[in-house]
Amino acid sequence: MSGRLVEELGGCLELLFDLLLAFALAMIVGKLFEELFVRLGLPPVIGDLVAGLILGRSLLQIFPVNDTIEAFAWFGIVLLLFYAGLETKYREFMRSLGLYGAITVGEGLAAFSLGYLVGSLMGYPPKACYFLGAVLEATSISVSVRTLIDIGKLATPEGYAILGVAVLDDLVALIIIVAGTSLIKLGTFSVTQLAIVASKALAFWLAVVLILHHVSTRYMPRVLYAARSPEASVGIVLGLLCALSFLTKFVGLSPLVAAYATGLALSEMYGIRRISDRVRTIALLFSVMFFAFTAAKLDLESALKPEFIPLYVAMIGAAFAGKLLGGGLTSFLVGFPPIAALRIAVGLFPRAEFCIVAAYVGYSGGLFGPEILLAAVMITLVTNLATPPLLKIVFSFGGETPHVEPRWRRRRR
Amino acid sequence: MSGRLVEELGGCLELLFDLLLAFALAMIVGKLFEELFVRLGLPPVIGDLVAGLILGRSLLQIFPVNDTIEAFAWFGIVLLLFYAGLETKYREFMRSLGLYGAITVGEGLAAFSLGYLVGSLMGYPPKACYFLGAVLEATSISVSVRTLIDIGKLATPEGYAILGVAVLDDLVALIIIVAGTSLIKLGTFSVTQLAIVASKALAFWLAVVLILHHVSTRYMPRVLYAARSPEASVGIVLGLLCALSFLTKFVGLSPLVAAYATGLALSEMYGIRRISDRVRTIALLFSVMFFAFTAAKLDLESALKPEFIPLYVAMIGAAFAGKLLGGGLTSFLVGFPPIAALRIAVGLFPRAEFCIVAAYVGYSGGLFGPEILLAAVMITLVTNLATPPLLKIVFSFGGETPHVEPRWRRRRR
Numbered sequence: 017m018s019g020r021l022v023e024e025l026g027g028c029l030e031l032l033f034d035l036l037l038a039f040a041l042a043m044i045v046g047k048l049f050e051e052l053f054v055r056l057g058l059p060p061v062i063g064d065l066v067a068g069l070i071l072g073r074s075l076l077q078i079f080p081v082n083d084t085i086e087a088f089a090w091f092g093i094v095l096l097l098f099y100a101g102l103e104t105k106y107r108e109f110m111r112s113l114g115l116y117g118a119i120t121v122g123e124g125l126a127a128f129s130l131g132y133l134v135g136s137l138m139g140y141p142p143k144a145c146y147f148l149g150a151v152l153e154a155t156s157i158s159v160s161v162r163t164l165i166d167i168g169k170l171a172t173p174e175g176y177a178i179l180g181v182a183v184l185d186d187l188v189a190l191i192i193i194v195a196g197t198s199l200i201k202l203g204t205f206s207v208t209q210l211a212i213v214a215s216k217a218l219a220f221w222l223a224v225v226l227i228l229h230h231v232s233t234r235y236m237p238r239v240l241y242a243a244r245s246p247e248a249s250v251g252i253v254l255g256l257l258c259a260l261s262f263l264t265k266f267v268g269l270s271p272l273v274a275a276y277a278t279g280l281a282l283s284e285m286y287g288i289r290r291i292s293d294r295v296r297t298i299a300l301l302f303s304v305m306f307f308a309f310t311a312a313k314l315d316l317e318s319a320l321k322p323e324f325i326p327l328y329v330a331m332i333g334a335a336f337a338g339k340l341l342g343g344g345l346t347s348f349l350v351g352f353p354p355i356a357a358l359r360i361a362v363g364l365f366p367r368a369e370f371c372i373v374a375a376y377v378g379y380s381g382g383l384f385g386p387e388i389l390l391a392a393v394m395i396t397l398v399t400n401l402a403t404p405p406l407l408k409i410v411f412s413f414g415g416e417t418p419h420v421e422p423r424w425r426r427r428r429r
Numbered sequence: 430m431s432g433r434l435v436e437e438l439g440g441c442l443e444l445l446f447d448l449l450l451a452f453a454l455a456m457i458v459g460k461l462f463e464e465l466f467v468r469l470g471l472p473p474v475i476g477d478l479v480a481g482l483i484l485g486r487s488l489l490q491i492f493p494v495n496d497t498i499e500a501f502a503w504f505g506i507v508l509l510l511f512y513a514g515l516e517t518k519y520r521e522f523m524r525s526l527g528l529y530g531a532i533t534v535g536e537g538l539a540a541f542s543l544g545y546l547v548g549s550l551m552g553y554p555p556k557a558c559y560f561l562g563a564v565l566e567a568t569s570i571s572v573s574v575r576t577l578i579d580i581g582k583l584a585t586p587e588g589y590a591i592l593g594v595a596v597l598d599d600l601v602a603l604i605i606i607v608a609g610t611s612l613i614k615l616g617t618f619s620v621t622q623l624a625i626v627a628s629k630a631l632a633f634w635l636a637v638v639l640i641l642h643h644v645s646t647r648y649m650p651r652v653l654y655a656a657r658s659p660e661a662s663v664g665i666v667l668g669l670l671c672a673l674s675f676l677t678k679f680v681g682l683s684p685l686v687a688a689y690a691t692g693l694a695l696s697e698m699y700g701i702r703r704i705s706d707r708v709r710t711i712a713l714l715f716s717v718m719f720f721a722f723t724a725a726k727l728d729l730e731s732a733l734k735p736e737f738i739p740l741y742v743a744m745i746g747a748a749f750a751g752k753l754l755g756g757g758l759t760s761f762l763v764g765f766p767p768i769a770a771l772r773i774a775v776g777l778f779p780r781a782e783f784c785i786v787a788a789y790v791g792y793s794g795g796l797f798g799p800e801i802l803l804a805a806v807m808i809t810l811v812t813n814l815a816t817p818p819l820l821k822i823v824f825s826f827g828g829e830t831p832h833v834e835p836r837w838r839r840r841r842r
Contacts, residue, residue: 043668255456
């Protein structure tokens with residue numbers, strides 16, 4: 017063992033220095049832009065992306081891009097999805113499965129199909145088209161919620177519908193991305209194979225959620241009580257998250273599916289508030305790394321070509337059209353008045369985290385070039401900029417949907 | 430860019446799975462052993478080491494050992510040193526520089542020299558001997574403090590001396606390790622070169638502490654106030670830590686020196702309590718990775734050979750003898766009565782984090798085999814097991830040093 021090379025320490029320290037640099041840049045520059053965009057009423061993720069674009073391959077080229085940083089970035093997104101699960105309340109989620117599920121299927125299907133269609137028209141192969149669908153499917157409504165709070169319309173039938181659909185939409189987006197990840201490994205595009213993976217992901221997800229929720233509400237508080245210190249509690253919960261995420265390796269799934277499921281399963285456990293608060297800090301900080309890294313890896317030069325302009329226009333158009341058609345029509349069909357259906361559809365416009373993750377997985381798997389990643393960044397930016405004024409407009413005419421039970425509930429009786 | 434290999438996603442995910450597995454093992458098994466050893470009155474780090482030994486190369490071989498995990502582990506120790514700095518109060522540190530500094534020099538020199546001597550006698554080359562000295566030098570008095578609290582003797586002249594010396598000892602140990610890291614890169618053992626690096630490390634350390642303390646007490650609260658969310662505050666502070674740690678790369682020092690300095694400089698900033706609390710969670714969790722990884726990398730089979738028994742016995746003996754002679758004698762010389770000097774020396778017996786870090790840096794740099802790493806683990810275990818009963822004994826006879834000003838203070842007037 018004494019023959020170990022002196023250089024090894026240097027090599028490992030080199031990686032550590034890369035990690036320190038990436039973290040420093042993400043925290044200081046990323047957070048700076050986050051604060052800036054939050055003040056402009058935009059979701060913080062846009063700040064991370066802009067910081068990454070400036071620091072990365074396209075411009076300054078000082079953000080380190082290597083496998084270790086990438087693994088670290090992925091670790092951040094696992095933590096973020098875990099936190100997203102923790103914030104989605106279990107009972108609320110289960111309650112919204114019925115009616116909001118129908119709207120989710122409608123808006124998801126429309127958005128996904130439009131993305132797939134745009135891909136086909138632009139000449140992308142089926143697998144790439146699948147990911148273009150995934151990019152357009154995922155909703156991220158933080159900006160809508162914020163706007164609804166600002167204009168005092170969150171506690172309306174439309175507001176509740178937007179919230180409920182967004183929660184379910186997370187799961188749908190996740191299953192689509194996870195199934196797509198397996199798709200990358202396959203030689204050809206196979207709908208059967210895709211259906212198998214999606215079912216497997218859903219089954220795994222359901223199993224983790226149901227079993228862990230059952231076990232955790234019964235036994236975890238006792239374990240956590242025995243752990244005494246808050247660090248130990250957070251450690252055990254994060255250990256559980258990492259263990260379950262690691263298990264996905266053996267069923268051929270992405271760890272993201274386990275992360276979200278673990279969070280949701282633990283979301284109503286006794287004592288989770290205190291833990292969730294600490295997880296939040298870690299998750300929000302580490303996920304900055306993911307978004308900054310994603311944007312840093314993006315080579316703008318090869319994506320900012322005139323030949324891609326039709327693609328960008330089509331993708332952004334489809335991002336609005338898919339939610340408008342799918343979300344609006346399905347909401348109307350399940351019983352909302354037309355104006356309420358329009359409001360719900362507009363509220364579902366914004367994309368953020370999942371949109372970027374979907375584009376990144378496809379890009380990273382070699383299905384398409386950086387242009388789709390850039391398209392995802394553009395979609396995130398445009399939808400988030402456009403939604404607040406649009407929401408204010410659709411809520412300003414047609415009167416309020418009365419604060420009585422909405423039509424669909426009366427009908428269903 | 431579309432020619433990117435499909436396997437790339439697989440490769441990065443492979444590293445992510447390794448990271449998840451390592452984190453899961455460290456959190457669940459490491460924390461389990463931590464809780465066990467804490468209940469036995471031992472420092473938690475021993476639990477991490479035992480977990481690593483069981484899961485690592487020596488036994489179960491399921492803990493992943495690669496460069497990414499190592500960089501992550503180092504990141505954990507950077508965070509831990511930062512937190513250690515945050516917990517060392519700036520003013521307290523500056524106050525204890527005088528008299529306790531003299532005791533620290535005495536006990537540090539004696540412990541270091543004995544380690545160096547043992548190495549020479551066992552036939553190790555000078556560079557390796559240097560690290561053997563470093564292993565024995567570092568004090569980690571959490572067990573002593575805990576015991577002193579238990580027997581109600583912390584607020585005694587001896588208790589204060591133990592605390593003050595331990596604080597300064599951290600800096601000495603750090604400088605020794607940092608200088609040693611540079612030593613590894615050099616061709617031969619050069620005392621001049623060593624003195625240069627040690628001075629540089631001390632100068633860098635002092636510069637960071639003084640400048641950052643000055644700047645942070647004046648401007649940081651305003652920056653943190655503007656950041657609004659607690660995540661943003663923690664992010665900015667950690668970003669600063671990573672940025673300063675990264676800078677050490679250009680002055681040829683280890684990032685550890687910057688981590689400790691940054692923590693100390695920020696330790697009395699307005700609003701640091703709230704941030705420190707969150708940093709604590711992250712630091713304690715991530716440092717578990719370091720100790721578990723260190724032990725996991727250790728190959729017991731090549732260290733547990735009969736020929737190493739004299740080494741182990743000598744190292745453990747020297748661990749006690751160095752502090753007893755150096756700490757005891759210097760305390761007596763600066764004015765403590767003999768029994769008080771003995772008590773101080775016994776309180777300085779325990780080793781923990783720095784001892785392992787020193788051994789790991791030398792081992793990782795190829796200066797010696799796993800036997801020294803194992804010796805460090807043994808020293809940590811034995812000193813922590815022996816100190817509580819020994820402290821109780823030395824405090825049980827000779828009467829209390831009266832709660833008046835100790836002799837040395839009266840003398841100095």
